[in-house]
Amino acid sequence: MDYRKINSxxxxxxxxxxxxxxxxxxxxxxxxxxGVDAGTANLTFVIIFGVC
Structure with a gap:
């Protein structure tokens, strides 16, 4: 494996x-x-992940 292809x-x-x-x-x-439902929790996940 050529390790030079993996750069920093x-x-x-x-x-x-x-x-x-x-x-x-x-x-x-x-x-x-x-106590929030799963759909809102998943939407929160997507929003936080998108911001990060």
Whole structure:
């Protein structure tokens, strides 16, 4: 495998993607614990993930 093709930008984007996914999942869980229905919690997930 040619490791020169994996540059630092791809690694940085993956780290940001994983962090945004984790933040959105935590936000969804908080909204679900507040007693909101699953559809609104999923919409909250999409909005938070989009902002991140």
């Amino acid at each position: 930008h791809i690694i940085l984007l993956l780290i940001v993607f994983i962090a945004a996914l984790a933040i959105a999942m935590i936000g969804r869980l908080i909204v679900l614990e507040l």
